[in-house]
Structures are given as C-alpha cells and as structure tokens.
Amino acid sequence: MxxxxxxxxxxxxxxxxxxxxxxxxxxxxxxxxxxxxxxxxxxxxxxxxxxxxxxxxxxxxxxxxxxxxxxxxxxxxxxxxxxxxxxxxxxxxxxxxxxxxxxxxxxxxxxxxxxxxxxxxxxxxxxxxxxxxxxxxxxxxxxxxxxxxxxxxxxxxxxxxxxxxxxxxxxxxxxxxxxxxxxxxxxxxxxxxxxxxxxxxxxxxxxxxxxxxxxxxxxxxxxxxxxxxxxxxxxxxxxxxxxxxxxxxxxxxxxxxxxxxxxxxxxxxxxxxxxxxxxxxxxxxLNLPCALKDVSWIKPGMSAWDNWWSGDVKVDMPTIKKYIDLASAQHWPYMLIDWQWYGQFNKPEADITKVAPQLNMPGILAYAKAKNVRCWLWLYSSDVNRNDNFEKAFPIYEQWGIAGIKIDFMDRDDQQMVNWYRRIIKTAAKYHLMVDFHGAFKPDGIIRTYPNMITREGVLGEEYSKFSTRITAGHNTTLPFTRMLAGQMDYTPGGFLNVKKEEFRQGSPTQVMNSRCAELAKFVIYESPFTVYCDAPGHILGKPGADFLSNMPTVWDDTKVLGGYPGEYIIMAKRSGKYWYVGAMTNDAERTVQLKLDFLPSGKYTLSSWADVLSSPQSLTKFNRGVSASSVINIHLDTAGGWVAKIIAND
The missing domain is CATH 2.70.98.10 (Beta-galactosidase; Chain A, domain 5)
Known part of the structure; x- marks a missing residue:
C-alpha cells in the first residue's frame, strides 16, 4: 500500500x-x-x-x-x-x-x-x-x-x-x-x-x-x-x-x-x-493520512434530491417517495431529503432531532431500504450549532440509518468557523455520517484525513439557473480550471429542460442554458464523490441520456484532461474499473474537438457516444462503434453543447 x-x-x-x-x-x-x-x-x-x-x-x-x-x-x-x-x-x-x-x-x-x-x-x-x-x-x-x-x-x-x-x-x-x-x-x-x-x-x-x-x-x-x-x-x-x-x-x-x-x-x-x-x-x-480506523461505511455515489430547484416544493411522503423511486430506477445509492423535514428551520425552536408531523421517518427509511436506497438529511447550520444540537442529533441519525448530512449557510471561513467545520466532521465520523457542506468555503484536501467529508459547495452552481442568467456555458467551462482545482465541487448538475440562451426564462420549471449532452458531461467532468442530481424525475426517467446516468460512478481510478482552456472548452477522460468515461463541453461557440484515444491500453473496445443534435438542445443521438488506442474521433459540439461516451474493452 x-x-x-x-x-x-x-x-x-x-x-x-x-x-x-x-x-x-x-x-x-x-x-x-x-x-x-x-x-x-x-x-x-x-x-x-x-x-x-x-x-x-x-x-x-x-x-x-x-x-x-x-x-x-x-x-x-x-x-x-x-x-x-x-x-x-x-x-x-x-x-x-x-x-x-x-x-x-x-x-x-x-x-x-x-x-x-x-x-x-x-x-x-x-x-x-x-x-x-x-x-x-x-x-x-x-x-x-x-x-x-x-x-x-x-x-x-x-x-x-x-x-x-x-x-x-x-x-x-x-x-x-x-x-x-x-x-x-x-x-x-x-x-x-x-x-x-x-x-x-x-x-x-x-x-x-x-x-x-x-x-x-x-x-x-x-x-x-x-x-x-x-x-x-x-x-x-x-x-x-x-x-x-x-x-x-x-x-x-x-x-x-x-x-x-x-x-x-x-x-x-x-x-x-x-x-x-x-x-x-x-x-x-499536503494533508495528513486518514485518521479513521474504520472507513468501510464511507461509500461515494449519486443521489436524487427532493428540492425547491426542480419545483417539487412539497415536504410530504408522496414527494419524498417519488425521489426515492428515481434513485432506485437509476441505480443510485442515495436520496437527499431537503429542507423543512424537521419543520421551520433557522428558528430558535427548530429541533433537528424531531421530524415534521406530516412525515413518517421510519416509513420513509423502510421504503428507501426496500428500494436499495439510503437517505441523507439537509440541515441549517444555525440549527446544528445551537446549544451543540449536533451532539444529540448525530447519534440519533446513526440509529435511524441515515447515510449523511448536508449542512448549509455557514458563509464564513474565519478561524472559529474553520475549527467548527473540523468539529462537525470529526463528530459525524464518530457516528458514521458522511458530510456535504453547502454555503461553504473551498476544499483544502481534508478529504484525505477525514474521507467522510465527501464533498462541499463553495461554487456558483446549477441552483443559480433558477433565479439568474449567471450559469452560462462560459462559466461552466471555466470552473474545472479554477474552483475545481481545490477539490470536490457540489455543483448539483442535471438540469434537463435545456434551451438556447436567447430562449432562457427564469422561474419554474427551471431551465438551463446548455444542451442535454453538455449537462451529461458535467457528471464526468465535475469532481464530486457525492454527486447530487438536481432535477425532477420526469425530466430524466425514460428520456434521452437516462441510460448514460444509470449506475453513474462518482469516483475514479484515473483522470486525464485531453484538452481545453478556461472559458472555452474542456474534454476529459476518467476510468472507473473497466469502463472509461469521456465528457466534453464548449462555451457559446460551436466547435469541433479532436479526441485521441491513445490513453487506452492496447486492445479492441466498444465506444458508446451521446452527441448533440444541432439547434435542438433537449435532443441527442446515440451511436456505438469499435475503437482502439489508435482511433481519432472528431467531436462536433453545438453552441453551449457537449458530448459524452462510455468505453469498454471487448472480451
């Protein structure tokens, strides 16, 4: 080792x-x-x-x-x-x-x-x-x-x-x-x-x-x-x-x-x-080796999310079950239960150990278990910190069988807050809880020492498509070369109401200003061992690209950047076990990118690709072909477009 x-x-x-x-x-x-x-x-x-x-x-x-x-x-x-x-x-x-x-x-x-x-x-x-x-x-x-x-x-x-x-x-x-x-x-x-x-x-x-x-x-x-x-x-x-x-x-x-x-x-x-x-x-x-003796419970993976972004704002049993069904159908291990599961948040009376009256937590968790899905819980930072509530709540979450916690709205990185992060991470590890920080400062490599700190936000991510025009193709192709250099980036990709920039409208249902293939490429390019899919079940299930995201890995045995420049385009290849995944995204310029497969070992492979349909951002085409390490493929990307592929060796 x-x-x-x-x-x-x-x-x-x-x-x-x-x-x-x-x-x-x-x-x-x-x-x-x-x-x-x-x-x-x-x-x-x-x-x-x-x-x-x-x-x-x-x-x-x-x-x-x-x-x-x-x-x-x-x-x-x-x-x-x-x-x-x-x-x-x-x-x-x-x-x-x-x-x-x-x-x-x-x-x-x-x-x-x-x-x-x-x-x-x-x-x-x-x-x-x-x-x-x-x-x-x-x-x-x-x-x-x-x-x-x-x-x-x-x-x-x-x-x-x-x-x-x-x-x-x-x-x-x-x-x-x-x-x-x-x-x-x-x-x-x-x-x-x-x-x-x-x-x-x-x-x-x-x-x-x-x-x-x-x-x-x-x-x-x-x-x-x-x-x-x-x-x-x-x-x-x-x-x-x-x-x-x-x-x-x-x-x-x-x-x-x-x-x-x-x-x-x-x-x-x-x-x-x-x-x-x-x-x-x-x-x-530059961080210390892993401080945890038992890490068998730390399992990265994809997650569904019953959230305000997709328009499903009801906090009730049918809504939560619908997103558990999404995770199960896509073979994702997790579902994140969002705000108000414990009632009103950021209030002196908020109690993160009690479930809102309209919810039945044992019923939710039993339903999820039957679907081979585990649940995460969203928490407001003030409710976590008040009177050291987390010291009481975390062992309860472990008893419930919760996989992890997403804590939001810290919005500081002074000395006191840095120390608070570490205390939360260590206490969470004690009770076998993974941690996703939102409203967070950038990563610093602590995931090596405490691998239960599996991802964090600190990024202008997909949520801003709900209420702004800031999530542009240029921004999306800048992030890998800037914010992502620090490490994990919980951008929450997966917006599949794709429209051209000039057709974009803020509000519900939430649209995104890039092609469906560009959105798929984010799941390859953006680094986040706990990757949260942001959209509603009806926008992915049975729709183009759902097959690419089924069983989607979030951790990698190898990573190669094959080309790109900040704000212009990026193309990356990542290996998970026997599969190679390739993702490419461009800015608002239509372009052709040359993909050389010389990163592959010798042998014959099958490449399945999902490509843009020009001027039809919600459409894509799928194609299978035989390839080898000597193959060169010209990839044509639509404006704000993308391309993805999955490669496996022929037995």
Whole structure:
C-alpha cells in the first residue's frame, strides 16, 4: 500500500556572503525543473522558477502581530534540514486516482530574530514536479496569553500583465459563489478580495494556481494587493488577506494562538497546460493520512434530491417517495431529503432531532431500504450549532440509518468557523455520517484525513439557473480550471429542460442554458464523490441520456484532461474499473474537438457516444462503434453543447 523512501541530504545549498551575513537556500524539485530560493538579504523572501522561467519574483514572508513588531524582516537561519520523500498511498475516496504518488523535496528552516525579542519561526518548503508549497510554524510568546495575528505577510510577486481568473467575493463572509473572470493582474486592487484557487497564465506553456491546503485553527486566505497603482510597474505583489475573526475589522485580529501554531500550506500549483493542474493531487498530498480506523461505511455515489430547484416544493411522503423511486430506477445509492423535514428551520425552536408531523421517518427509511436506497438529511447550520444540537442529533441519525448530512449557510471561513467545520466532521465520523457542506468555503484536501467529508459547495452552481442568467456555458467551462482545482465541487448538475440562451426564462420549471449532452458531461467532468442530481424525475426517467446516468460512478481510478482552456472548452477522460468515461463541453461557440484515444491500453473496445443534435438542445443521438488506442474521433459540439461516451474493452 505504501512505498516510502525517506532520507536526509547532507548538502543544502547555502551561501554566506560577508559582511552582510545574508543567507540563501535553494531547493529543487525531484525532476530538477522547479527551483525555490529563500534568502534574507532584504528581509525574508522566496522566489520560484520553473523550466527556466521566473514564476514568482522575490516575495515577502512573515507576519504582523498585535502589540508586537512585524516579524520576518530581520531574521537569521539557525538550522536547516533538507530531505526527500517518495511514497504512494491509496485514497479512501478516489476522487481522481486510485493510487496517489507523493514525491517531493523539503527544506525546513529554523529562524530567529537577530535582535530585540529574539522571536522564533520555522518555515517549511516542499517542491514537487508539479508545484511548490510552504507553511510557517509559530511559537508562543514569553508573556502568558495568546499571540494575535493581524496580517500574514506572504506575497506572490507576479508579472503585472499576466492573465488571471479572479473570483472577487467582495467580502470575507460569503458562500464563495461567483464567477472567475479573466483579467490582467494589474487590475487587482486594494479592495479586491479574490477567492482561491487563483489561476494565472504566465505564457502559453506556464500556468500557476495559488491556493491553500490543510487549514486547521487558522482562517482562510484571499488574494489582494496593498498598492493603489499597479499600472506603474511591471510586477504586482499579490498579498494574503486573511478572513478576520467575527467582530474584527479587516485590519483587526485574524487568528489567536498560544503555542506551536502551524499555518495552512500556501500552494502554487504548476503546469505547462491548464488541464495539468486539474489532474494534480497536490492538495490532498499536503494533508495528513486518514485518521479513521474504520472507513468501510464511507461509500461515494449519486443521489436524487427532493428540492425547491426542480419545483417539487412539497415536504410530504408522496414527494419524498417519488425521489426515492428515481434513485432506485437509476441505480443510485442515495436520496437527499431537503429542507423543512424537521419543520421551520433557522428558528430558535427548530429541533433537528424531531421530524415534521406530516412525515413518517421510519416509513420513509423502510421504503428507501426496500428500494436499495439510503437517505441523507439537509440541515441549517444555525440549527446544528445551537446549544451543540449536533451532539444529540448525530447519534440519533446513526440509529435511524441515515447515510449523511448536508449542512448549509455557514458563509464564513474565519478561524472559529474553520475549527467548527473540523468539529462537525470529526463528530459525524464518530457516528458514521458522511458530510456535504453547502454555503461553504473551498476544499483544502481534508478529504484525505477525514474521507467522510465527501464533498462541499463553495461554487456558483446549477441552483443559480433558477433565479439568474449567471450559469452560462462560459462559466461552466471555466470552473474545472479554477474552483475545481481545490477539490470536490457540489455543483448539483442535471438540469434537463435545456434551451438556447436567447430562449432562457427564469422561474419554474427551471431551465438551463446548455444542451442535454453538455449537462451529461458535467457528471464526468465535475469532481464530486457525492454527486447530487438536481432535477425532477420526469425530466430524466425514460428520456434521452437516462441510460448514460444509470449506475453513474462518482469516483475514479484515473483522470486525464485531453484538452481545453478556461472559458472555452474542456474534454476529459476518467476510468472507473473497466469502463472509461469521456465528457466534453464548449462555451457559446460551436466547435469541433479532436479526441485521441491513445490513453487506452492496447486492445479492441466498444465506444458508446451521446452527441448533440444541432439547434435542438433537449435532443441527442446515440451511436456505438469499435475503437482502439489508435482511433481519432472528431467531436462536433453545438453552441453551449457537449458530448459524452462510455468505453469498454471487448472480451
């Protein structure tokens, strides 16, 4: 299961340049193509180069703390350790790959201030073939009490004319649901609060994405700048903006700690094409191994959903049974029971241990069991948190036989909320409950450590088609290269009242502005081990494409991005057991995409494909053909269109 190679290197690259005593360290990736250099010549700084191109120019490291001088400007290295790790591990939840390679070189620097309070700090750098990560370790103060972080000084100094895809949330309290819009970095301002991942195109063969991993007892971070005029220079130093604690202003306290505080990993994913970043397992690699002894109960899968989106707003037995029947007919393992199953929510009197009077929970669960379906429950976060209600409710849900919980409307990622997430995840695991967070912050790879945290929202998803025109084909083809780089994305696909953009109308029943095949492709392309189908049973059962979604897998043994560019198109292939699935989507431009099947092992295969019918978005054609690894197929995509296929080897 694990092949671990671990050894200490005796020769860190260091130069001591008298009389300034500047110290410089270089750390190379295993393939020696990416280099991180750390020095303290003019304050603590780092630089990243890859394939000979400077990705991040000298950028600052350090902190500002309340009632303390800034930390990082005048420090010396007292010890350094460099080592290499090359291991493989098997995820409990195989979101992208059945086996993950974790291969990196690491440099640990122990630092102390040259004068004054002589405060200590450690910095850890890891360099992979496909990215760079670093984090800090802070220590307690001499005086008794908390230390308080006001600002993290981590910078990312990049070319001002580089193109980025920016999700400006405008606030630190949000559901992190907005578009990633392309713009050059010199348009980032002091007011920008850009969410992560933050994709940057340096040139046609160098892409970087800034994000974070393993957030624990620390706030989430955003991207902005401190300079008011970024047009005057050829570089922009992006800065880390930490989510303030509740009640604190933007320049107030972000985190409190007493001793031995590790920050999350600051991550720079690297690739020669934007699709390479999608294939990366860097975020999970930067998290700890699975902390759960028994994981047999964690089972990914598709789910039906009796929801407001599809127009079925009744919370009654017939409606719930109708969606259980949908899951059963499509051979999906789950059905999600939505809001008001426990009556009025977000009220002081709300009781998440009691079922609304019109419902019979034992009857629902018995009906579901007879149909080979298990149920999930939706919960409002305030009702979960009030008086620690979850401590009472979760063991009851386990007794009922509930598979998981979907908790909604947190809309924060400050230090307190980050810690609340972890408490919920751990308590849920104790009672064998999987977790889906909505109104949530981005993933950070915790699914490796606690695989019951199986998916989360934090994305401008299909629900917005109900009340806006924001779910465009351009947005849908941007998400895989931006938000999805962080991990699981509960977009809730499956809207099958497909119309052309000019025919779209908001309201009920809910329409979507793409073809039926584009909607099918989302189930292949979008990463979510617990994938929730959003539409009504009558819009899929017995309709074109239902056969493709029958028994649809949600976890994968292999993932390959075969082409694409943010906001234009994407084509991906994923393997589940003996089957390969292929999905393609385009923006509002009609296009032909060439599919090379050279990812297949040698042999003969049968490919079943579902394709657009031009100018008829609710229609599709199905075709079967023999193929091999040498086959090349030209796929024609309608405007806002798609294409899917299922490939199996001939016995």
């Amino acid at each position: 694990m092949n671990l190679k671990f050894y200490y290197l005796l020769g860190a690259v260091i130069s001591l340049a008298a009389p300034s005593f500047a110290q410089s360290y270089k750390l190379l990736s295993p393939d020696k193509k990416t280099v991180v250099e750390v020095n303290n010549k003019t304050g603590l700084q780092y630089t990243v180069t890859s394939n000979g191109l400077t990705i991040i120019y000298p950028s600052s490291l350090g902190f500002e703390l309340k009632d303390e001088p800034a930390m990082g400007a005048d420090m010396k290295v007292t010890n350094h350790v460099e080592h290499s790790v090359n291991q493989t591990w098997i995820p409990v939840v195989k979101a992208k790959h059945g086996t993950v390679v974790d291969h990196y070189n690491e440099l640990e620097l122990s630092l102390v201030e040259k004068s004054g309070q002589m405060r200590r700090m450690n910095v850890y750098f890891r360099v992979y073939d496909n990215g760079v990560a670093f984090r800090y370790q802070l220590f307690g103060a001499d005086k008794i009490g908390d230390r308080q972080i006001v600002r993290e000084l981590t910078g990312f100094n990049l070319p001002a004319k580089a193109k980025a895809w920016v999700a400006d949330y405008g606030s630190y309290t949000s559901s992190q649901e907005t578009e990633f819009r392309p713009r050059t970095l010199n348009h980032i301002t002091t007011k920008t609060i850009a969410g992560l991942p933050f994709l940057v195109e340096l040139d046609g063969s160098h892409y970087a994405a800034i994000t974070e991993a393993n957030i624990d007892n620390y706030p989430g971070f955003y991207i902005g700048t401190l300079k008011t005029d970024t047009n005057a220079t050829d570089k922009v130093e992006l800065v880390s903006k930490l989510s303030p604690l509740p009640g604190e202003a933007e320049d107030g306290v972000k985190a409190r700690f007493t001793n031995n505080q590790f920050t999350p990993w600051r991550v720079v994913m690297l690739g020669d094409a934007p699709g390479k970043l999608i294939e990366s397992e860097l975020i999970q690699n």
